[in-house]
Amino acid sequence: MCDQTFVAVTFGPCDSCSKASPLMNIYIKNEPINYCSFCVEMMACQGLQKGETLASLKRECDNLKKKLEEERGKLNDVELHQVAEKTEVLGALSVKTRRVLKGHGNKVLCMDWCKDRRRLVSSSQDGKVIVWDAFTLNKEHGITLPCTWVMACAYAPSGCAVACGGLDNKCSVVPLSLDKTENLAAKKKSVAMHTNYVSGCTFTNSDMQLLTCSGDGTCALWDVESGQLLQSFHGHTADVLSLDLAPSETGNTFVSGGCDKKANVWDMRSGQNIQSFESHESDINCVKYYPSGDAFASASDDATCRFYDLRADREVAVYQKDSIIFGASTVDFSLSGRLLFAGYNDYTINAWDVLKGTRVSVLFGHENRISRVRVSPDGTALCSASWDNTLRIWA
């Protein structure tokens, strides 16, 4: 067996065989181990059980995946757009830009509506988080964070706080005060700690719990008051880019999508991955639950958006066009669930008919890629955030 050549930083007695030789400094479960290369080989072989090699595990995995496809395929008796043939065709959308929110100094990365249907919070690459009144274009609060690239922001259900996080690997909650002279950044409280950037965050049904997802491949549920980790969700094998909470009052599931092309549905109480879907061909940038809670949509770098039904446990529609070659970065449904708004990297927002699978309208206006689209809680308006430093309200 040929020994591989490696750059040896240390030379000394091996931890396991005690012979003096060049040592490989490796870490096993965060503990440093100094073995000579022969002992490393021995240990790697022993790590696998009898007959279990990487290849055999992969084979078993592939077999199970095929079996899963078969099981799912048995129930695929019809396509969504076929069932929807009798549905009335939608007329053209009369949606136009009604407001342009200017004020950020750099790319706007995320935004969220408040439940009062008029306020929204947005965060940007320059480290600023701004709370706007969408009707009057008034900037109500501005918070400067010490880190740049604030990739996630969320409004608390009560409207009294916002959460934001990004490259600082943390998600912090800032209580909003009506007192204009108060320095909001000073009352910022770090709640979530990840080992890599925070890509998405959302409050659960109350102000007390925060759900975050991160570039370290995990999602986590935190208690806001104490900062304690209540539950962590492992299962993604790459960065998790987005998450969304199920819409019901008693909702205790959420869906997450990541760079491993998988979208996973999790049970919040047990931490278990209940269902998983892998049909995209590239990173999933955004996931969003359907208003009924029985389905969700995902947007991906492969330029498609897909619609998955949770009870049938499979993908039931793909929204794509040959002329769309840029990745989709964000999706949201209209109030009734008939329209799917998707923001793309070619600076446009496409409105798709969810049931028929056709494109209803294209919204032009932004001058750089769309980072987030969100329909307001009462469905009257759509807000889009873009790398052109502005947000637009369409109604």
Next chain:
Amino acid sequence: MARDMSDKEILKMELEQLKKEVNTPRTPVSANCADTITFVEGMLPNDPLIKGVPDDKNPYKGDKGGCIIT
């Protein structure tokens, strides 16, 4: 975290997950699609982005609230 796991551990994790998933209860697509369509049709008349909102009720369509100079 996924980055710290060896390929073998990642595959083992995936295998465990797949074993659980093969046994999930599923219902036929046609039934679920019919449900989805009924849901949408029910909510469609109230969807402001599709049906439109009369100008006087829509907070965005009016004046941006300019100021009156006297």
